[in-house]
Amino acid sequence: MNILVTGANGQLGNEMRVLSAENQQHTYFFTDVQELDICDEQAIRAFVTDNRVDVIVNCAAYTAVDKAEDNPELCDKLNHIAPGYLAAAAEACGAAMIQVSTDYVFDGTGHIPYSEEVTPCPNSVYGSTKLAGEQAVMEKCSRAMVIRTAWLYSIYGNNFVKTMIRLGNERERLGVVFDQIGTPTYANDLARAIFAAVNQGIVPGIYHFSNEGVCSWYDFTVAIHRMAGITSCKVSPLHTDEYPAKAPRPQYSVLDKTKIKKTFGIEIPHWEDSLQVCIDRLAQ
């Protein structure tokens, strides 16, 4: 198959590139904004047609959650309008599409893991634009999968794990919220799930994917420091109102992954096991 990966220089895009080495039966087009701007409707249509693309995996997005509150138009263009262009181009060529979305489509007032059946209700610009993107993709492409994930980290780019290692090495004290609960996702594990879907055949619909288990950002930080061997920084739990931020975050955004596990027969590692793998890779 001919697979187009957009936003290929980001965290997930890089892990898709890594795993393409184990999936050499396909031909890949790894593009980022320099090669293919997902906001350029004509360029997308031409690229997908000319290269006979069979599957689009959209890893491009506007992911700066706080900045999004001040840049709603740009955020909407990238997270909503552009995925619609990709989905329409896929449909026109009979291709399939995988759109990656977020746990931040939920407002976090739930208290049991969110299944795909729960109606989303985002409480931030980022979450609202990602939800609109999901809807545009599902409307425009008959062979589309939306995979919602959460708290993504990797050895690439900027992410919470790398920030906490840096701050842990720089500071003696750090406060991290303990009243926002979710599950981290190692981008390599998500890329594996995407390959499972591509290789087994796209089954249209919405899916949830994160690692197994549950934690707060505080618990996550304590584990990051323990595994990275950082002992000189005292991490304290904070309430959300003690760490003011421009965008509200969901208080509870644990995703129920039953559907993706059953549909593609995949096993998902516990978040602590995958965190260890990532930290070992960072140390190499």
Ligand SMILES: NC(=O)C1=CN([C@@H]2O[C@H](COP(=O)(O)OP(=O)(O)OC[C@H]3O[C@@H](n4cnc5c(N)ncnc54)[C@H](OP(=O)(O)O)[C@@H]3O)[C@@H](O)[C@H]2O)C=CC1
């Ligand atoms: N990061 C997270 O914690 C989470 C992410 N997600 C979702 O997962 C997906 C992947 O996220 P992640 O890998 O972290 O994202 P990144 O922010 O790491 O990567 C996004 C990539 O898209 C590129 N890009 C920006 N604008 C365009 C454009 N116009 N055309 C093409 N490419 C562009 C970015 O380039 P540049 O850097 O130059 O702007 C960057 O390389 C996204 O859909 C995101 O919403 C879901 C849950 C959690």
Ligand SMILES: Cc1cn([C@H]2C[C@H](O)[C@@H](COP(=O)(O)OP(=O)(O)O[C@H]3O[C@@H](C)C(=O)[C@@H](O)[C@H]3O)O2)c(=O)[nH]c1=O
């Ligand atoms: C850096 C830092 C953050 N925090 C808090 C702020 C926030 O509530 C929480 C997470 O921090 P961040 O702002 O880095 O994470 P955030 O940007 O909210 O991460 C989100 O990104 C988008 C793209 C997603 O889709 C989500 O799944 C999620 O991963 O931790 C602290 O309490 N102390 C700190 O020192």
